[in-house]
Amino acid sequence: MASAQSPSTSSRPEVSIAASRSTLMYEVVTIEVKGLMPGEAITLRTYFHDEGKKFESHAHYRSDVNGKVNTSEQGSEGGQYTGVEPMGLFWSMTACPNHKYGTRYMKNDVTKPLLVNITVHCGHLDSSQCRHDVNPIATTSVERWYMNTNVERFEVRAGRVRGILLKPKGPGPFPAVIDMFGGVRPGCNEIRAAPLATKGYVAFALAYFGGEGQPPKLEDTKCLEMEYFEEATDWLSSQPYVQAGGIGTIGICKGGEMALAMAIHFPEKIRATIAFSTAGIFNVCPTSYKGEFFPHAEYDLHHDNYQQMATIMNQISFAPDGALITRDISPDTKLLERYQKFEKIQCPALIICGDHDGSVNWTNNGRIIAEKIQTNGHNNDCELVVYPGGGHLIEPPQAPLCITSYQPPWGLIHWGGIPAQHAHVQDEAWTKMLAFLEHNLRCDSQSIPASKL
Numbered sequence: 001m002a003s004a005q006s007p008s009t010s011s012r013p014e015v016s017i018a019a020s021r022s023t024l025m026y027e028v029v030t031i032e033v034k035g036l037m038p039g040e041a042i043t044l045r046t047y048f049h050d051e052g053k054k055f056e057s058h059a060h061y062r063s064d065v066n067g068k069v070n071t072s073e074q075g076s077e078g079g080q081y082t083g084v085e086p087m088g089l090f091w092s093m094t095a096c097p098n099h100k101y102g103t104r105y106m107k108n109d110v111t112k113p114l115l116v117n118i119t120v121h122c123g124h125l126d127s128s129q130c131r132h133d134v135n136p137i138a139t140t141s142v143e144r145w146y147m148n149t150n151v152e153r154f155e156v157r158a159g160r161v162r163g164i165l166l167k168p169k170g171p172g173p174f175p176a177v178i179d180m181f182g183g184v185r186p187g188c189n190e191i192r193a194a195p196l197a198t199k200g201y202v203a204f205a206l207a208y209f210g211g212e213g214q215p216p217k218l219e220d221t222k223c224l225e226m227e228y229f230e231e232a233t234d235w236l237s238s239q240p241y242v243q244a245g246g247i248g249t250i251g252i253c254k255g256g257e258m259a260l261a262m263a264i265h266f267p268e269k270i271r272a273t274i275a276f277s278t279a280g281i282f283n284v285c286p287t288s289y290k291g292e293f294f295p296h297a298e299y300d301l302h303h304d305n306y307q308q309m310a311t312i313m314n315q316i317s318f319a320p321d322g323a324l325i326t327r328d329i330s331p332d333t334k335l336l337e338r339y340q341k342f343e344k345i346q347c348p349a350l351i352i353c354g355d356h357d358g359s360v361n362w363t364n365n366g367r368i369i370a371e372k373i374q375t376n377g378h379n380n381d382c383e384l385v386v387y388p389g390g391g392h393l394i395e396p397p398q399a400p401l402c403i404t405s406y407q408p409p410w411g412l413i414h415w416g417g418i419p420a421q422h423a424h425v426q427d428e429a430w431t432k433m434l435a436f437l438e439h440n441l442r443c444d445s446q447s448i449p450a451s452k453l
Helices: 127-132 193-198 226-237 254-265 306-314 333-339 366-374 419-440
Strands: 002-005 014-017 022-024 031-034 041-050 053-062 114-122 138-145 151-158 161-168 176-180 202-207 247-252 270-276 287-289 292-294 349-354 382-387 404-407 411-414
Touching (some): 041 127, 053 127, 114 127, 151 226, 161 193, 161 226, 176 193, 176 226, 176 254, 202 226, 226 247, 226 254, 226 287, 247 254, 254 270, 349 366, 349 419, 366 382
Parallel strands (some): 022 138, 176 202, 176 247, 247 270
Antiparallel strands (some): 002 014, 014 031, 041 053, 041 114, 114 138, 161 202, 404 411
């Protein structure tokens, strides 16, 4: 239990966190303020300075008849969200004014916690007033961890395969997954792999561009060879701590595209696949397997094909903040079958998307992918989940949401999502993913290791 009290007078409120001082990122933290006058107005503020980025949030509360505020029971009256949102002060955090609009927070070093500071202020203040209030009536902090002490992490350099592997300590064998992110973040991203390892999985965060010896950007990649992904699959499957019988693949956006492609092209090695917010087509750069090149969609604003650029620009719309909405830049649905043969997928598949995705049109993509998978006559174990209010970046829960971010060369990209609903989508999708993996990857005889810190 973490708590803090202003030292000047015992009548000042006490801030207590109804959880361990150190918590895992997907765990709910209840903030409770005691010692207030009944009906007293206060502002709760959260902020952090991590890896060169400063984020903050605030919300307005009013104490009950006992002079208490509990974020899990009482609703915010204003600020960056309203209503009962137990984790609202965490997912609603946005970049402080010294950052460029659209700055995205994504943890790089998952071996270190995110330290979130919590302050209590008298009255209902705005964010600027909170920042300039040098004497909050109470303060405390909580550490948010992506992995627990039972997880070990090491770099992988196996042939040309590059990535970061996170696994539970011990000999196993454990169920294993390859985890991939989209085309705008080079190298390895461990924000999903680390908590998966905490949940008892061997999680291999695979770099397919931006890693050692790889092109720095996806658009610089001459060709993505499926053999690379097969080598990664074979390497992971051969490890003595990995459960036999096949691995899982997980990906978002471009990573989801590759997760599905792996299930298509080497189905005997893939036991389950999950794709978040994927267009389902090969795009940006060519893809090949065993000498065969697959059709792909090219969207390049640097291209000197001005007719193509004009067509793309006619398909772009804009969010109120001026960010680009690219969901309508997609090939005709009749051409989708040319891109990937989804009907060849034999393993259970989970397709997750949001109906407020600003990047991918799930109506033209997710639904068609699921229907194609189910047409093979022997794979009815495919589920399409479309979350109302969900945007494109469906990531592990309780971290700051990303609705819009700055992405060269496009500028501001509107990823979409209705903030409070999208936060709930991330929570539900995380639970859905874990249940899917548990059902399709873990052997009956295996037990789940403790996932507490």
